Amino acid sequence: MSTEFDSPLWRFFVTNLAGEGITDFSKLAADRSVTVVLNGPLTLEGRVPSDNVQVFTTDVNDGDPFLAEGTRLLWGFRRESTTPPYYVCRAATICQLVEDTAEQDDGRTSFTGYDPWQYLFSRPVCNFDGSLPGTNGISWTATQASVVVAQLLRNTIVNHGHAYVDAGMSYGGTFNYDGTLETGAGMVIDINFQQGTSVGEAWQQIAAMNVCDIVLEPIYRPGPPSSSDQANYLCQLNVYAQAGSVRDEAIFAWNLPGRSLVQISRMQEGNTRRANNVKFFAGQGGSASGGQTIAVQTDATSEAKYGEYWAQQFFPGETVAASVLSMAERQLELRKNGRETVTFRPAPERSPRPWLDYELGDRVVVWASKEGFRQLLGQQTVGTVTSTQYQRVYGWRTNISDDALETVDPLMVSQQGFTA
Numbered sequence: 275m276s277t278e279f280d281s282p283l284w285r286f287f288v289t290n291l292a293g294e295g296i297t298d299f300s301k302l303a304a305d306r307s308v309t310v311v312l313n314g315p316l317t318l319e320g321r322v323p324s325d326n327v328q329v330f331t332t333d334v335n336d337g338d339p340f341l342a343e344g345t346r347l348l349w350g351f352r353r354e355s356t357t358p359p360y361y362v363c364r365a366a367t368i369c370q371l372v373e374d375t376a377e378q379d380d381g382r383t384s385f386t387g388y389d390p391w392q393y394l395f396s397r398p399v400c401n402f403d404g405s406l407p408g409t410n411g412i413s414w415t416a417t418q419a420s421v422v423v424a425q426l427l428r429n430t431i432v433n434h435g436h437a438y439v440d441a442g443m444s445y446g447g448t449f450n451y452d453g454t455l456e457t458g459a460g461m462v463i464d465i466n467f468q469q470g471t472s473v474g475e476a477w478q479q480i481a482a483m484n485v486c487d488i489v490l491e492p493i494y495r496p497g498p499p500s501s502s503d504q505a506n507y508l509c510q511l512n513v514y515a516q517a518g519s520v521r522d523e524a525i526f527a528w529n530l531p532g533r534s535l536v537q538i539s540r541m542q543e544g545n546t547r548r549a550n551n552v553k554f555f556a557g558q559g560g561s562a563s564g565g566q567t568i569a570v571q572t573d574a575t576s577e578a579k580y581g582e583y584w585a586q587q588f589f590p591g592e593t594v595a596a597s598v599l600s601m602a603e604r605q606l607e608l609r610k611n612g613r614e615t616v617t618f619r620p621a622p623e624r625s626p627r628p629w630l631d632y633e634l635g636d637r638v639v640v641w642a643s644k645e646g647f648r649q650l651l652g653q654q655t656v657g658t659v660t661s662t663q664y665q666r667v668y669g670w671r672t673n674i675s676d677d678a679l680e681t682v683d684p685l686m687v688s689q690q691g692f693t694a
Contacts, residue, residue, distance in 0.1 A: 281622060281680045283353040285361060286320065288346050288369075290336065293496055293505035297328045297340045304676050305384075308350055308365045311669035311686075312517065312634045313481040313488055315391035315474075318350050318365040324374055324381035341385060343372040347508065348387035349494060354630065363494035364629060366508035368393055368438065389490050390438040390508055395474035397430040397437065399467045404433035410593055411468040419463050419486040420455040420513035426473050427511065439490060440504060441511040453491060453510040461485050461515055463600065468591025483597070484604040487517035487635055518635025518667065524626040526618060526685075527641040530652075534625035535618045538642055540651060544612035549585035550576035552606045556598040558590040568595055571602045576610040585609065616640055616651070616665055617684040628670055628682055637664040637690050666690040 286299040286306065303320035310316045322329050322341065329341045338345050350365030367387025374383050400406055402425075414422045424445040431437050431446035442451035463485055467476050477488050490509035528535040552571040556562035576583075585605060589598050618640065626632055639662060641652035652663050665687035673681050 281678060283678050284674050284680070285351040285353075286318075287349045287351070288340060289349065289506075290333070291345055291347060291506060293347065296333060296346070297331075299328070302326060302328055306350075306674040307671055308674075309669065309671040310634060312667070313478065314669075316365060316367065316389040316490070316492070318348050318367045318387040319385065321382050321384045324376070324383045329383060341369070341372065341383060343369055345369075347506070348385065351494070352629070362629075363492045365389075366492035366494065368508070389492070391474055391477065391490055393474075394427075394430070394437065394439075394477065395472045397434055397473045399426060399471045399473055399476050400429050400433055402429050402432065404429075407467060407469045407471070409469065411466045411471075411591060413464075413466040413594055415464050415594075416462055417464075418457045419461045419480055419483070420457055422463065422465060423477060423480060423486075423488060423513050424455060424511065426476050430473050436506070438506065438508040439511050440493070440507045440509070445511075447510075448504055448507070450495065450504055451510055453512045455511070455513050456486070456515050458515050464594050464596040466592050466594040466597055468593075470591075482604060483600050484607065485515070485600075487514050488512070489514065489517050489634060514635070516635065518633055518637065520637045520664065521626075521632050522639065524632045524636065524638040525641065526620060526625060526638060527652075528618070529643055529646050530641045532624065532641070534621050535640075535642075536621050538618040538640070538647075539616065540642075540647075540649075541615045542612060543615075544580070544583075547609055547613040548576075548580060548583045548611070549605060549609040550580065551582055551584045552602045552609070553584065553586045554598045554602040554605075555586075555588045556592050556595045558588075560588065562593045562595055568599050568602065571599075571606040573606055573610040583609075614689045616687050616689075618687075619681070619683040620685060622679070622681050625682075628672060628685075632667055634667060634669065636667045638667060638687065639663070640665045640687060664690040 286303055288296045303322050306320040308318050331340050336345055346369040348367045348369050351361035352364045353360050354362045367389050369385055369387045371386035424441045427441055428445040440447035440451045443449050481488055489512040491512055493510050495504040525532055526534055528538045550573045560566040592598050632638055639652055644650045654661055668686045670682050670685040
């Protein structure tokens, strides 16, 4: 990690849907931010003067303004090197929200771009031949989660067109794909997607089974038109058993040495979040084969400490009992002790750097002493054994000021576990 603070520069570009450049918002846009979350869409936001020629000028090719909703790609590049190519693509999005506002003589246009996961909420799950799910939905049995994720993408590309995500030639993409589709014994799933499910929702359903993380990696790789051209691919698909790694060197501290945090918040929820008995049902009224007989998932240790907390839910469109059982097991693991969520605001000149010192899914250490914070954060001692408490990075919002100062506010983590 750098010992000398040097806030990175950002550049923001606008292109058409083919990836052809239209204009540069690097010096024009204000209130810029990039928000990344694990197992969800990235967002890029900003605001520009409505009366600027880089904003309102009509593009001769499609007749839309340079900044337009639905027909523009928004890219964010972060300077991370002193040697070429200098900048790394950290946000690649489709502009899907534009708002014009005026107050007295001042007109401003706000824009928001989302990575292709958001676009996939508008693409229906379908079979390879394009047929939509029937009353029994679409099922995969004993299949690697990464294969299901990639086949859902391939099916919509084959039948509904380009989806801006590259997963390689086997899944409707290019041979320049160099992402990761992990497989393993713990990633085999049985799953059913009911009628009306979108690809984006299906991906979330898979991620909720706690067998994998889905990460869309922003890319910018323009080239001459060919089967390998990635000019209008925004991301490449990655599926990991668990994204990220342990980053012992990425230390965040509030009132302890390092003092790299200017604000920290810990929320412990047991009111609606705790459940140590989880009973899920498959099918309408539990009518699916085996749906009524899915075992209650119970954690005796949690019961002994807190008493019994129950969570019950029906999945009327889910016909695969094994899939519902897997979700129940996931819910128990997440909720048996309630939920602890930590958010904080790092001091940019003293804290680890996003993307370079930590990534989505990484496990980091966050310190705060009980003197001033009620309860020690970052460590626990049971008997004679002292363990480090790791927090998993679930997302952060990077704000870029008009003078190019980059701040992270907030960074969102949740307890991952303890390691002696």
